[in-house]
Amino acid sequence: MQKFRKLFGFVLALLLSVSLFSAVVSPLTAKADLLDLWDLIDDLNEDDDYYYDDEDAYLDSEDGYDDEVYKFQDTLDPGNTTTTGVAYQETKTNNVSGYTAFLYDNAGLFAQTEAKTLLDEIYQYTEYGDMVILTTNENPYGNSESATDQFCEAFYQQYSKKDNCVIFIIDMKTRYLLVYSAGDVVEDNLTASKCSTITDNVYSYASDKEYYRCASEAYSQIGKVLAGMHIAQPMKVVSNVFISLVIGFVVMYLVAVGKSSVSKTSDTELLKYAAVNFNAVNPTDTITSTTKTYCPRSSGSSGGRSGGGGGGHSHSSGGHRF
Amino acid sequence: MYACPNCSGNLKFNIEKQALYCEFCNNVVDPYSVVKERDAEEGDKYIKEGAAGPVEYYDTCPGCGGKREGNETVCGFCGTSLAKPAEQVLKEAGKDLEDYYEVSTFRCPQCSGEIITEDTEAAAFCTFCGASTILDRRISRAKRPQYIIPFKKTKKDCMDSYGKFMKSAFFAPNEMKSEKCVDSFRGIYMPYWNYNTSKHGNVTCGGSRVYYRGDYKYTENHALSADVDMMYNNVPFDASSSFADNLSNGIAPFDTSQQQPFTPSFLSGFYADTNDVDDNVYQIDAQKLIAKDAFDKYKQIPGFGRYGLTASDNNINKLLPNVDGKFLTMFPVWFMSIRSKDKKGEERVSYTVVNGQTGKVAGDIPIAVNKYILASSILSVALFILLNFVFNFTIVPKYALMISGVVGLIMAAIFSSHEDQIVKREFGEDDKGLVTVKRQKDRAAGDKASDNIAKKEKEKKAQMDKMKEKSFFWIPLGIAGIILLIEFTVGIVSDLWFYLGSIAIMAYIVWCVIRIVSRYNRLTTRKLPQFNRTGGDDSAKVS
Numbered sequence: 001m002q003k004f005r006k007l008f009g010f011v012l013a014l015l016l017s018v019s020l021f022s023a024v025v026s027p028l029t030a031k032a033d034l035l036d037l038w039d040l041i042d043d044l045n046e047d048d049d050y051y052y053d054d055e056d057a058y059l060d061s062e063d064g065y066d067d068e069v070y071k072f073q074d075t076l077d078p079g080n081t082t083t084t085g086v087a088y089q090e091t092k093t094n095n096v097s098g099y100t101a102f103l104y105d106n107a108g109l110f111a112q113t114e115a116k117t118l119l120d121e122i123y124q125y126t127e128y129g130d131m132v133i134l135t136t137n138e139n140p141y142g143n144s145e146s147a148t149d150q151f152c153e154a155f156y157q158q159y160s161k162k163d164n165c166v167i168f169i170i171d172m173k174t175r176y177l178l179v180y181s182a183g184d185v186v187e188d189n190l191t192a193s194k195c196s197t198i199t200d201n202v203y204s205y206a207s208d209k210e211y212y213r214c215a216s217e218a219y220s221q222i223g224k225v226l227a228g229m230h231i232a233q234p235m236k237v238v239s240n241v242f243i244s245l246v247i248g249f250v251v252m253y254l255v256a257v258g259k260s261s262v263s264k265t266s267d268t269e270l271l272k273y274a275a276v277n278f279n280a281v282n283p284t285d286t287i288t289s290t291t292k293t294y295c296p297r298s299s300g301s302s303g304g305r306s307g308g309g310g311g312g313h314s315h316s317s318g319g320h321r322f
Numbered sequence: 323m324y325a326c327p328n329c330s331g332n333l334k335f336n337i338e339k340q341a342l343y344c345e346f347c348n349n350v351v352d353p354y355s356v357v358k359e360r361d362a363e364e365g366d367k368y369i370k371e372g373a374a375g376p377v378e379y380y381d382t383c384p385g386c387g388g389k390r391e392g393n394e395t396v397c398g399f400c401g402t403s404l405a406k407p408a409e410q411v412l413k414e415a416g417k418d419l420e421d422y423y424e425v426s427t428f429r430c431p432q433c434s435g436e437i438i439t440e441d442t443e444a445a446a447f448c449t450f451c452g453a454s455t456i457l458d459r460r461i462s463r464a465k466r467p468q469y470i471i472p473f474k475k476t477k478k479d480c481m482d483s484y485g486k487f488m489k490s491a492f493f494a495p496n497e498m499k500s501e502k503c504v505d506s507f508r509g510i511y512m513p514y515w516n517y518n519t520s521k522h523g524n525v526t527c528g529g530s531r532v533y534y535r536g537d538y539k540y541t542e543n544h545a546l547s548a549d550v551d552m553m554y555n556n557v558p559f560d561a562s563s564s565f566a567d568n569l570s571n572g573i574a575p576f577d578t579s580q581q582q583p584f585t586p587s588f589l590s591g592f593y594a595d596t597n598d599v600d601d602n603v604y605q606i607d608a609q610k611l612i613a614k615d616a617f618d619k620y621k622q623i624p625g626f627g628r629y630g631l632t633a634s635d636n637n638i639n640k641l642l643p644n645v646d647g648k649f650l651t652m653f654p655v656w657f658m659s660i661r662s663k664d665k666k667g668e669e670r671v672s673y674t675v676v677n678g679q680t681g682k683v684a685g686d687i688p689i690a691v692n693k694y695i696l697a698s699s700i701l702s703v704a705l706f707i708l709l710n711f712v713f714n715f716t717i718v719p720k721y722a723l724m725i726s727g728v729v730g731l732i733m734a735a736i737f738s739s740h741e742d743q744i745v746k747r748e749f750g751e752d753d754k755g756l757v758t759v760k761r762q763k764d765r766a767a768g769d770k771a772s773d774n775i776a777k778k779e780k781e782k783k784a785q786m787d788k789m790k791e792k793s794f795f796w797i798p799l800g801i802a803g804i805i806l807l808i809e810f811t812v813g814i815v816s817d818l819w820f821y822l823g824s825i826a827i828m829a830y831i832v833w834c835v836i837r838i839v840s841r842y843n844r845l846t847t848r849k850l851p852q853f854n855r856t857g858g859d860d861s862a863k864v865s
C-alpha cells in the first residue's frame with residue numbers, strides 16, 4: 001500500500017513536471033527552429049550585412065520579400081483558400097479618423113451576411129484605430145501558438161502599419177484565438193491581460209464552431225475595453241482572490257516563523273571569545289597535474305544576424321486555444 | 323548555607339556588587355573568602371542517600387549483613403539505608419574526591435529532573451517540566467567545575483531583554499507576555515565543556531585552476547601546503563542534556579575571558595544544572611567547528627585564494643585540531659519554563675532562556691494561530707486590491723494550474739520536513755547530549771544483545787512514523803496531474819476546469835499552511851521531560 005502510494009505520487013510528479021517543462025520549453029523550441037532556418041540562410045548567403053531579425057524578417061531582406069513573405073501573401077490571397085468555405089475580403093475606411101476596418105475571412109468561416117454585419121460592427125470602433133478580423137487555414141510560421149502572433153505581426157506590417165491597430169484572429173491551423181493590439185492609444189487600454197481575458201471569454205464559441213458569434217462577441221468586448229468600460233472577468237476575480245490568499249498566507253507564514261524561531265548563532269560568532277592563534281608559514285604551491293580538454297569557444301561564422309534593423313514596434317497580444 | 327561573618331545571616335551572591343552580600347547588615351564578602359558551614363546532623367542524614375550520578379545500593383546490608391531483596395532501599399531486617407554514600411560510590415569508581423563538591427540536590431518528583439543549589443530552602447517548582455511541587459532534597463556531590471562566569475545581568479535586566487524580544491514577536495500568544503510568566507525567570511548555572519585545542523604541522527590541501535588557451539581548456543591541480551601553528555582555546559559546548567542544543571546555541575556566545583576560578587559560594591542564591599553529558603560527546607563538534615574556522619584562515623594564506631579551495635569535508639578534516647584539554651565551566655542562564663496544554667489535553671512545556679552575561683534571548687515562541695490568520699487575511703486583502711485593481715492582473719488558466727500545482731507540492735514538502743523535525747524533537751533526537759544519555763541508559767538497562775537494540779530502533783522508527791501527520795501531497799499532484807494529462811492527451815479541457823483545479827489546489831495550500839503553523843507549535847513546545855535518574859534497576863523495570 002505504502003509502495004503503491006509512493007509510485008502513484010512519483011508518476012503524478014513526473015507528469016506534472018513534464019507538462020510544465022513542455023509548456024515552458026515549447027515556445028522556446030519554436031524559436032530555435034527559426035534560428036536554425038536563419039543559420040541555413042546565413043550560410044547560403046555569405047553576404048554578411050544580409051540579416052534577419054526575429055519580428056521583422058521580411059523587412060530586412062534586400063530583394064523585397066523572401067519565401068516566407070510570399071507564403072504569407074499566398075495565405076491571404078482569396079484564390080488560394082483550401083477550405084470549402086468562401087473566402088471573403090473587404091475593407092471599409094473611416095474618412096474622419098483615417099482608420100480602416102478589415103475583414104479577411106480567408107478560412108471562409110462566416111456566411112456572406114455575417115461577414116457584412118461583422119464589418120459594420122467593427123467599423124464602429126475605427127475611431128480608435130484599424131480594426132481587423134482575420135481568419136486563416138494556413139500559417140507559414142508553423143503550428144505553435146507563437147506562430148499566430150507572428151502571423152498577426154506580419155499582417156500588421158503588411159496592411160495596417162498604423163499607429164493604432166487591433167487584430168482578432170481565428171487561426172484554424174494552430175487552433176488559436178488571439179487578440180493583438182499595437183499602438184499607444186489602443187495598447188494602453190487593450191493590455192495583454194485584457195486580450196487574454198477577452199479570448200478566455202469567447203473561445204468556447206469557437207470550440208462550438210460558432211465563429212460569427214465568437215468574433216462578434218470578441219469585438220463587442222474589445223469595443224467596451226477601448227471605450228474604457230469594464231468587461232466581466234469573473235474568473236479573473238476568483239483566481240485573484242485565491243492567489244492573494246495563497247501569497248498572503250505563505251508570506252505571513254515565513255514572517256511568523258522567522259519571528260518566532262530561534263535564530264542560529266553563526267560559527268564565527270560561536271568562536272568570538274575563543275582564544276585563537278593561527279599562523280601559517282612556508283606556503284608552497286606545487287602543480288600536481290594538468291589536464292587539457294578540447295573545448296571550442298566559438299563556432300566558426302560570427303557576425304551575421306545581429307540586433308537592430310527594421311523599425312521595431314511594441315505590441316500586446318493575448319490568446320486562447322479552441 | 324554561607325553565614326555572614328557579622329551577623330550570621332544568609333549570604334547570597336549579588337549581581338550588581340559581583341560579591342556575596344548580606345541583606346541583613348549590608349555586609350559585602352569576597353566569594354573566595356567564605357567556607358560553607360554545614361549543619362552536621364543534616365549532613366549525616368542526607369549524605370548517605372546521595373551520590374554523584376544514579377543512586378547505588380549495597381547488595382549486603384552494612385548494618386546487619388543481610389542480603390538486599392528486590393528493589394529495597396532500606397534493609398528488610400534492620401531498617402538501615404542500603405544506599406551507598408557518595409564518597410563510597412566515587413571511591414569505587416576510582417574517582418578523586420577532590421574533584422567533587424557537596425551540594426543540595428533537588429529532584430522533581432514528576433520528571434526526576436535534578437537541580438543543585440547551595441541553599442537549603444525548598445524549591446517550589448521544577449525548571450525542567452514547569453511543575454509546581456515541593457522538590458525532594460538530598461545532599462550529594464557534584465563534579466566540581468574549574469571555572470564560572472558569574473551572573474552579570476540581574477533579573478530585571480533579563481526581564482527587560484525579554485520584554486524587548488517579545489515586542490518584536492507579535493505572533494506570540496499573549497500569555498507569554500504576562501507579568502506572572504515573566505516573573506518566573508530563574509537564574510541557573512549551566513555546565514559547559516570547554517575545549518582547548520591546537521594543531522602544529524604541515525597541512526596540504528588540494529586546489530585547482532582553470533584557464534583557456536585557444537580552443538583548449540586547461541585544468542591545473544595544485545597541492546597547496548603550509549606549516550600551520552594554530553591554537554583555539556576556550557571553545558564551549560553545553561554539557562547538560564536537559565538544555566536543548568538549539569537554545570544553548572541561540573544564546574551563545576559567552577565571553578569566556580570573564581570566567582573566574584570556581585568556588586561553590588558563587589552558586590548561593592542561584593541554581594545549577596547537573597552536568598550529565600560526557601566530555602567527549604561534543605568533542606567532535608567542537609573540533610569540526612574549529613577546523614571550519616581554521617580552514618577559512620588557511621584559504622587566506624597569500625596566493626592560496628585563487629585556487630578555489632572548497633570547504634569540503636576532506637579539506638576541513640585536514641585542519642581538525644588535537645584536544646589538549648577540556649574543563650567544566652558554569653555559564654549563567656536565566657531560565658523560564660511555561661507549561662501549556664495542547665489540543666488533545668496533553669501537557670507540554672516550552673523554554674525561554676536569557677544569557678546571564680550578555681542578555682541575549684532565545685526561546686520557543688509559539689505562533690498564536692488566531693493572530694496568524696488575522697494578519698494573513700489582512701495581507702491577502704491588500705494583495706487582492708493591488709493585484710485586481712492596481713495591476714489588473716490576469717493569469718492564463720493553464721499557468722495558474724501549473725504554478726499552483728508546483729507551489730502546492732512545495733508546501734507539501736515543507737509540511738513533511740516540518741513533521742520530520744517535530745517527531746525528531748518529540749523523541750529527543752535533535753539534542754546530541756540527550757541522545758547520548760539515553761543510549762547510555764539503554765546500555766545500562768541491559769540491552770546488550772545487538773538484535774535487541776536493533777529491534778528497539780525499529781520499533782521507535784515505527785512509532786515516529788505513526789506520529790507524523792500526513793501532508794496529503796497527492797491532492798495538488800492529482801488535481802494538476804489529471805487535468806494536464808487530459809489536456810495533453812485528449813485535448814482541449816474547458817478553462818473552467820483549469821480554474822477550478824487551481825482554486826482547489828490553492829485552497830489546499832492555504833489549508834496546508836494553517837496546519838503547518840499549528841503543528842509548528844509542536845516544535846516550540848516540548849514533551850514533558852522524563853529524566854529517569856533513579857538508577858539501573860528502576861530504568862530496567864520501566865523499559
Ligand SMILES: [Zn+2]
Pocket residue numbers: 326327328329330331344345346347348349
Ligand atoms: Zn550580615
Ligand SMILES: [Zn+2]
Pocket residue numbers: 383384385386387388397398399400401402
Ligand atoms: Zn540490615
Ligand SMILES: [Zn+2]
Pocket residue numbers: 430431432433434435448449450451452453
Ligand atoms: Zn520536573
